[in-house]
Structures are given as structure tokens and as C-alpha cells.
Amino acid sequence: xxxxxxxxxxxxxxxxxxxxxxxxxxxxxxxxxxxxxxxxxxxxxxxxxxxxxxxxxxxxxxxxxxxxxxxxxxxxxxxxxxxxxxxxxxxxxxxxxxxxxxxxxxxxxxxxxxxxxxxxxxxxxxxxxxxxxxxxxxxxxxxxxxxxxxxxxxxxxxxxxxxxxxxxxxxxxxxxxxxxxxxxxxxxxxxxxxxxxxxxxxxxxxxxxxxxxxxxxxxxxxxxxxxxxxxxxxxxxxxxxxxxxxxxxxxxxxxxxxxxxxxxxxxxxxxxxxxxxxxxxxxxxxxxxxxxxxxxxxxxxxxxxxxxxxxxxxxxxxxxxxxxxxxxxxxxxxxxxxxxxxxxxxxxxxxxxxxxxxxxxxxx
Numbered sequence: 001x002x003x004x005x006x007x008x009x010x011x012x013x014x015x016x017x018x019x020x021x022x023x024x025x026x027x028x029x030x031x032x033x034x035x036x037x038x039x040x041x042x043x044x045x046x047x048x049x050x051x052x053x054x055x056x057x058x059x060x061x062x063x064x065x066x067x068x069x070x071x072x073x074x075x076x077x078x079x080x081x082x083x084x085x086x087x088x089x090x091x092x093x094x095x096x097x098x099x100x101x102x103x104x105x106x107x108x109x110x111x112x113x114x115x116x117x118x119x120x121x122x123x124x125x126x127x128x129x130x131x132x133x134x135x136x137x138x139x140x141x142x143x144x145x146x147x148x149x150x151x152x153x154x155x156x157x158x159x160x161x162x163x164x165x166x167x168x169x170x171x172x173x174x175x176x177x178x179x180x181x182x183x184x185x186x187x188x189x190x191x192x193x194x195x196x197x198x199x200x201x202x203x204x205x206x207x208x209x210x211x212x213x214x215x216x217x218x219x220x221x222x223x224x225x226x227x228x229x230x231x232x233x234x235x236x237x238x239x240x241x242x243x244x245x246x247x248x249x250x251x252x253x254x255x256x257x258x259x260x261x262x263x264x265x266x267x268x269x270x271x272x273x274x275x276x277x278x279x280x281x282x283x284x285x286x287x288x289x290x291x292x293x294x295x296x297x298x299x300x301x302x303x304x305x306x307x308x309x310x311x312x313x314x315x316x317x318x319x320x321x322x323x324x325x326x327x328x329x330x331x332x333x334x335x336x337x338x339x340x341x342x343x344x345x346x347x348x349x350x351x352x353x354x355x356x357x358x359x360x361x362x363x364x
Contacts, residue, residue, distance in 0.1 A: 158182065
């Protein structure tokens with residue numbers, strides 16, 4: 001692609017009634033010409049994927065009709081000027097993948113219509129707590145998408161006020177230096193579908209109400225100092241299916257936590273066995289956390305003290321009718337690598353568990 005000098009586009013500045021301008025995915029080089037400041041009627045302005053190598057121009061302050069501003073990956077540098085705070089109609093603001101630095105200015109109530117905010121892959125620094133607090137207080141009902149990942153110099157903790165973002169669909173905080181506990185109000189974001197907080201310094205337990213987020217599809221919490229998943233099995237017990245006689249099944253983890261109020265129900269025999277039992281597809285076990293499609297938990301400081309021979313212990317509970325569903329969260333992690341199984345323990349555990357099953361079960 002042949003680079004285009006941005007000064008050659010001065011003719012665009014005469015289109016004073018222009019409302020939509022998309023200059024993205026070109027090879028424009030050099031600062032944005034001041035002539036574009038005449039386009040004050042713009043509602044949508046796309047400049048992403050170019051090489052402007054300049055600061056964000058101050059004259060954007062006069063773009064009172066602007067609703068969508070996309071400056072992604074265009075080599076902008078410097079700080080985020082306070083003029084963005086005057087874009088009172090803005091709903092989508094994307095500044096990802098630039099060289100922006102300094103502290104992120106606190107947002108005011110002027111940006112109360114903001115729906116999408118992208119600040120990822122920059123060089124922002126400082127304590128983020130005050131910014132997140134102002135964001136949560138002044139834009140509580142509109143924000144749906146917030147991407148702040150990979151700003152390694154950002155520190156601070158997550159404020160309880162994040163629980164005000166009731167319509168938040170995606171929260172991405174990966175690859176920063178945030179610390180402290182995950183605030184309990186985060187588990188009250190019922191609209192949350194994607195939550196990424198991996199590669200930080202978070203510690204403590206995950207809030208138990210996090211497992212009640214019925215719309216959650218992806219949860220990434222790897223590479224932190226989290227030491228407890230909370231009462232996961234207990235709080236998710238309502239997701240357990242019923243047995244063939246309508247009695248609720250009972251689940252157990254390798255640490256012995258159980259769910260369900262009724263006695264366990266034996267899994268029906270397979271219809272092809274000599275005993276002539278029946279098996280229906282409706283009897284298949286569904287996931288404990290039905291709504292979550294992906295969970296990444298690796299590289300935290302979970303207590304895996306029961307990891308050794310844990311498959312054997314869960315198999316024993318199944319064989320003795322202590323549960324109908326058994327989950328070994330810690331299988332083979334005592335010899336695991338950072339994010340994968342390693343050594344022979346996981347094979348040994350499987351063999352031992354299957355051997356125990358074969359002595360007690362009609363079908364393995």
C-alpha cells in the first residue's frame with residue numbers, strides 16, 4: 001500500500017456539512033491537518049489503522065455532534081486531553097493500540113451516554129481506582145463495553161462502585177498491575193457476559209455471587225494470587241439436573257463440598273447391559289455452571305492440598321452412592337506445568353479411578 005501524505009486531503013475540510021467520515025485502514029502519515037477542524041457536523045469519525053504519529057488534536061473539542069470516535073492503532077501519542085470530556089453526545093470512544101501515556105483523567109457526568117470505551121494496549125500509568133470510581137458513578141446505566149487490557153503500568157484496585165454498571169456486557173482488565181480483592185458488587189452485574197481479569201495481582205477469594213451471573217459465558221482469572229474459588233459447588237447447586245425420578249441430583253467436589261437437599265439418586269443402567277436397565281439422553285449430566293462456556297483458572301494460588309489421588313477419592317464417593325456428580329478441580333495439578341498437565345500422575349489417576357469404577361459399576 002502506497003503511503004498517502006495527509007496534507008493531500010485538505011479538500012475534505014470544505015465539506016462542512018459532512019456527518020460521516022471513515023478514513024480507516026489506509027496509510028495516511030503525518031499529523032491530522034487542522035483543516036479537518038471545520039467538519040464540526042461529524043457524528044461518526046473513523047481514523048483507525050493509520051500512522052498519524054501525533055497527539056490527539058485539541059480541536060475535537062468543537063465536535064459537539066460526535067457520537068462515534070475511532071482512533072485505534074494510528075500511532076497517537078501524548079496524554080488523553082481533557083477535551084474528550086466535552087464530547088457530550090459520544091457513545092463509542094476507541095483509543096486502543098496507540099502510544100498514549102500518563103494518567104487517565106477522571107470522567108465526568110458529561111459523558112453519561114457512553115456505551116463503548118476502548119483504552120487497551122497503551123502506556124497509561126498511575127492508580128486506576130479513582131478513574132474507575134468516577135466512571136462507575138457518572139456512566140452507570142449506559143456503559144456496555146469496557147476494554148482496559150495491557151496497560152502494564154496501571155495499578156490500583158477495583159472499587160465497589162463497579163457494581164453500578166448494571167448494563168455492562170464485557171469487562172476486560174487483562175495484563176495490568178491491579179491488586180486487591182475482587183469486589184463483591186461485581187457479582188451483581190447480571191448483564192455481564194465476558195469477564196477477563198487474568199494476568200494481574202488480584203488476591204483473596206472470588207465473590208460467591210460471581211457464580212450467579214446467569215449470562216456469563218467466558219471467565220478468565222489466570223495468573224493472579226487468588227486463593228479460593230468460594231463455595232462454587234454450593235452456590236451453583238441450583239444448576240444440577242434432576243434424576244429420572246424427579247429427585248434432585250447431588251454433586252461433590254474433591255474437597256467434599258456437597259450440594260442439593262435430597263438423598264443421592266443412582267444413575268440408571270445402560271439399556272445394552274445384561275441387567276436390562278434403561279438409559280435416556282435426558283439423563284445425561286449437564287455442566288454445573290450451565291451458563292459459563294469458558295473458565296480459565298490456571299496459575300492462581302488455589303489450595304490443591306487434595307490433588308494427590310483426588311480422582312480416586314471422587315470415584316470412591318460415586319461408588320458408595322455419596323453423590324451422582326463428582327468434580328475433581330485439582331486433578332494432577334500437583335505435578336502440572338503453568339497451564340497444562342504434566343508427568344504421569346494424571347494418567348495414573350484416570351487408571352485408578354477407572355479401575356475402581358469397573359469393580360463397582362456396570363458401565364464405565
